[in-house]
Amino acid sequence: MRRFITLLFILLATACTTKKSTSQNKTDTLSKFSIKKRKTDSLIAMGDRPDSEQEGNTxxxxxxxxxxxxxxxxxxxxxxxxxxxxxxxxxxxxxxxxxxxxxxxxxxxxxxxxxxxxxxxxxxxxxxxxxxxxxxxxxxxxxxxxxxxxxxxxxxxxxxxxxxxxxxxxxxxxxxxxxxxxxxxxxxxxxxxxxxxxxxxxxxxxxxxxxx
The missing domain is CATH 2.40.128.510 (Protein of unknown function DUF4738)
Structure with a gap:
């Protein structure tokens, strides 16, 4: 019985850690996207665009x-x-x-x-x-x-x-x-x-x- 409770505790702890890690990765991804978007918006505001955003020839x-x-x-x-x-x-x-x-x-x-x-x-x-x-x-x-x-x-x-x-x-x-x-x-x-x-x-x- 004690072994079962210990095993259950380990599984719950692992699940919480995985969820937290996934959440942190998601937050990091959104943060990087936000920074990149602000940089692109800034270029457009100055009348410029990165080559990847250009229409037609670079x-x-x-x-x-x-x-x-x-x-x-x-x-x-x-x-x-x-x-x-x-x-x-x-x-x-x-x-x-x-x-x-x-x-x-x-x-x-x-x-x-x-x-x-x-x-x-x-x-x-x-x-x-x-x-x-x-x-x-x-x-x-x-x-x-x-x-x-x-x-x-x-x-x-x-x-x-x-x-x-x-x-x-x-x-x-x-x-x-x-x-x-x-x-x-x-x-x-x-x-x-x-x-x-x-x-x-x-x-x-x-x-x-x-x-x-």
Whole structure:
């Protein structure tokens, strides 16, 4: 009988110890979770997020893509036929490697915020040949689009890409090109458009002119 009571006492003591240990582990886990959550909330409050919380590409991926773009040359070569006229378009989109664009450190949302980011401007050279006449040869840079840009975009942004959108009949039969002028490494920017007629006359348009 005494052996039975002693055994029962040991089992009860072991159960209490196990329960206490489980409870302590649970408390420790909740405490660590709470600290991690407060840290994440603090980063978000400062306008930052850890890479695991980022939507889309991480800052390192965006930076790598930007650095790679310096050595890429994008060529567009297409032919448009409009009744009796044929228009041959040659475009070359490239980096100027001028190191003249300084992006303030406040825009470095996931990188080194202790210094500004020095990068390059881009340009696009367009040659338009209508029938057998070269009617336009021009290099377009950001300043050509200045009237359509906000102050911060004008100071810190550059061409991100350049695309041929086709022959637009709504714009009185003009060749339409689209680009984005954005602050490097950010999503701060605006779309801009370039319309060229068959005689080589061009105009800069914003997104509202295209929609209407």
């Amino acid at each position: 800052f390192k991926e965006v930076l790598s893509e930007k650095l790679t773009s310096y050595n890429k040359i994008q060529n567009i070569d297409t032919l448009v036929v409009d009744e009796k006229d044929s228009m041959r378009v040659h475009c070359k989109f490239y980096c100027l490697h001028d190191s003249s664009l300084i992006v303030p450190k406040r825009y470095m949302w996931g990188g080194d915020k202790s210094r500004d980011f020095i990068t390059h401007n881009f340009a696009v050279k367009i040659i338009l040949i209508t029938n057998r006449d070269t009617v336009l040869t021009k290099i377009f840079v950001k300043k050509d689009f200045t009237p359509e840009l906000y102050d911060a975009i004008r100071k810190y942004a550059t061409f991100i890409d350049f695309k041929f959108e086709g022959y637009n009949t709504k714009l009185k039969n003009k060749l339409l090109f689209e680009s984005s002028i954005s602050i490097p490494l950010t999503d701060v920017g605006v779309p801009v458009y370039l319309a060229i007629d068959k005689k080589g006359k061009y105009e800069i348009l914003d997104q509202y002119a295209i929609k209407h």
